[in-house]
Amino acid sequence: MKRTPFVAGNWKMNGTREGAVKLSAAIKPQNGIDVVLCPPFPHISVLVGTCAIGAQDVSAHDEGAYTGEVSAGMLADMGCKYAIVGHSERRQYHNETDALVCAKAAKAIGAGLIPIICVGETRAEREAGQTAKVIETQIAGSIPPSATGANIVVAYEPVWAIGTGLVATTDQIAEVHGQIRALLENRLADGAVLRIIYGGSVKPDNAAEILGLADVDGALVGGASLKAESFLEIIKAVKV
Numbered sequence: 001m002k003r004t005p006f007v008a009g010n011w012k013m014n015g016t017r018e019g020a021v022k023l024s025a026a027i028k029p030q031n032g033i034d035v036v037l038c039p040p041f042p043h044i045s046v047l048v049g050t051c052a053i054g055a056q057d058v059s060a061h062d063e064g065a066y067t068g069e070v071s072a073g074m075l076a077d078m079g080c081k082y083a084i085v086g087h088s089e090r091r092q093y094h095n096e097t098d099a100l101v102c103a104k105a106a107k108a109i110g111a112g113l114i115p116i117i118c119v120g121e122t123r124a125e126r127e128a129g130q131t132a133k134v135i136e137t138q139i140a141g142s143i144p145p146s147a148t149g150a151n152i153v154v155a156y157e158p159v160w161a162i163g164t165g166l167v168a169t170t171d172q173i174a175e176v177h178g179q180i181r182a183l184l185e186n187r188l189a190d191g192a193v194l195r196i197i198y199g200g201s202v203k204p205d206n207a208a209e210i211l212g213l214a215d216v217d218g219a220l221v222g223g224a225s226l227k228a229e230s231f232l233e234i235i236k237a238v239k240v
């Protein structure tokens with residue numbers, strides 16, 4: 001089963017509207033690869049139509065008195081196609097639980113968005129030998145019943161590798177991706193088409209090695225997606 005490679009840039013809380021337009025103009029859609037840009041909310045509307053656009057978060061509610069939140073319906077209405085849910089920065093700084101991540105992913109799917117559902121262990125958990133257990137718990141708790149292999153993307157992002165310059169070894173990545181695939185392949189309808197991507201200090205100089213792994217279907221890129229040259233080099237490293 002051929003899975004379309006998937007590379008997303010998570011811009012986090014960076015940049016101006018003008019910079020966002022310039023960056024997306026330099027990236028452009030790429031043949032045979034799903035390239036997705038995830039700008040901050042205020043920059044979404046000016047970017048829709050240039051590349052596929054994803055939000056960095058989505059509300060677990062449809063509408064109402066939820067100050068500061070943005071619903072999946074609003075994002076779909078703006079032309080968004082994807083939404084990151086459960087990024088470790090949301091889990092860590094906003095106390096997001098698996099149950100909340102699951103509810104957010106369900107709302108995204110319900111609105112026709114593809115949630116990019118993030119999981120990953122902390123350094124302490126890895127050092128304590130708990131990685132497999134943590135991943136199993138997060139996968140069990142964060143993937144909604146409405147998920148299929150086609151309507152979600154799963155991102156494995158070891159927390160200790162995000163923004164630190166530390167990259168998981170290819171053995172570590174292969175092991176966790178294999179575990180996630182084994183957990184979901186039969187649980188999900190169309191499990192064979194599920195894309196599992198890696199995130200955590202992906203850079204032009206390590207992209208080919210990581211993206212060359214059998215169970216790695218793409219990358220979720222933070223820092224290196226903020227410059228067109230480095231993001232394009234990572235995209236170039238994808239084997240189509």
Ligand code: PGA
Nearest residue numbers: 162163200201221222223
């Ligand atoms: P990084 O971020 O590439 O800067 O490590 C990845 C992410 O947070 O998705």
